[in-house]
Amino acid sequence: MTVRVRFAPSPTGELHVGNVRTALYNWLFARQHGGRFILRIEDTDVERSRREYEEHILEDLRWLGLDWDEGPDVGGDFGPYRQSERLALYQEYARRLLDAGWAYRCFCTEEELERERERARAENRPYRYGGRCRHLSDSEARERAGAGEPHTLRFRVRSGPILWEDVVRGPVRWDAEVIGDFVIVKSDGWPVYNFAVVVDDLLMRITHVIRGDGHLPNTPRQLLLYEALGATPPVFAHLSTILGADGTKLSKRHGATALREFREQGYVPEALFNFLALLGWAPPQEVGEILSCEQLLELFALENVSKAPAIFDLQKLQWMNRAYLKAKPLDELVTAILPYLQQAGRLPTSVDAAIREWLRRVVDAVLTHLDHLSQIVEETRIIFEYDLSAALAYPEVHEVVEDPGALDVLARLVEELADVPEITTETFRAAAARVREQTGRKGRALFHPIRIALTGRPSGPELDKLVPIYEIGATLALPHPIPSVRERLRMFLTWAERVRAESPSR
């Protein structure tokens, strides 16, 4: 029997990381077993479903590296793959259940049902449908329906236990008594979720349903429907809830939760793929946690997925992302950061070869500080902005301004650099060495004022990397030109002099 699994998102919003993990586990399971991975769009909530969300879902899944064998865009033998295009099938199956007496017409109005719910609340018991229309005679029900009286179709729930063996949770037992006859077709003719899913899973020959445990209460209802249709149900695997670091259900309060948000922040797909695969499943200890798609395909085991809630540890995701970023070729990273810097107005819309070459140095200088790519804008502030008035916010900058010895270092450095034909890391170091000879200042006493003068900041990337970045950067056609090394030193000295002159203590 070919394994056939499906991912069945509702296009009512952006893809949540919890759903993405569900998709990923389905995909891994299908690919491991040489099976089929099916994408089905559950758009029966007409009010909230949007085509635009559907497009985003497809895009995001593809971005993550998941592909599907059947789906709304690629078709397949068991389509259509959008529920809104399958209404005739649901009608056909509803008719079958009705004819066999498994379903009945319910004429209770919304107000009547609300009163029932109200009573249950007041008596502090869980609500279930009281069953008023369960015993209507067939002829009366037909007659009222024929006269145009609005009605739903309800499933006649049998008594007795409902049992299944869940791959993740083990044996599960549900008591049919607590369920109450549930609606399968609404008065407008649209199927409800539990019914549509069973018809689809059945017709699409789904062998394993792997989904979030939020659907646990739906499973007994779905099993009853399979039973009534005389069909063998698929195997179920319910994945645990994902919690935030504080132990509450992962939500907007915890920050980004949509795959798209992580994507926009510049997390790479391999990192999210790896991270989400480990949300609820752990590889054998000796292989570590950085695992490629191939390794995950080899190691993943649905039966070892934990039923304990998984914790979404953002720091771990950041750590993984850094690991994947570091392993990427510099050119690929340059391409990836371009849009962020362009959007921030730091780079021209079309970037020439010289700028690209220079960006390799920029990325190399700040890479270790990046958890995700959008941070490039903040982390390169020190390269694109030279703002001495803002520098005074740092006490260390004040200290340099107030230290004649430090200013002397800078003045001498300007002189030593005057005749240097080309400032490179090496020629700059040599000039600094001559200043050390002249002043006797070395180490931090020498380099700290230099760093402050060049960057306007007390800390940042290595000077050895910054010097050529400034020097070459000054020659490039950037939207906001950046000063060269010499210009920085001169600007700083002039500015420091002015600050000292204006200082009230003098």
Ligand code: GLU
């Ligand atoms: N459409 C459902 C959801 O987005 C999934 C249904 C299922 O997996 O059975 O939660």
